[in-house]
Amino acid sequence: MENPRTTTxxxxxDHELIEAMVKDADPSAVAGSGGGHLQTDIGSKADLxxxxxDPEADVRPEKQDDIANAQAYPSDRGPNRR
Numbered sequence: 001m002e003n004p005r006t007t008t009x010x011x012x013x014d015h016e017l018i019e020a021m022v023k024d025a026d027p028s029a030v031a032g033s034g035g036g037h038l039q040t041d042i043g044s045k046a047d048l049x050x051x052x053x054d055p056e057a058d059v060r061p062e063k064q065d066d067i068a069n070a071q072a073y074p075s076d077r078g079p080n081r082r
Contacts, residue, residue: 038069
């Protein structure tokens, strides 16, 4: 006896519809993230730190990395206000 979920999946198979929609889709309409270079920048910073000062350095993303890549905005609160 076949699993009922398998039977239901076969009855409602819409892969042809999905493939047709993907084929006809406008590539410029695909969602993405702004900037897109955040990981590369952090990796480059990590490489520089490891080569220059500490081979075991652990580099973490910082708020300034997000700001530099248009992923965040500077805070308007605190001592660094402008």
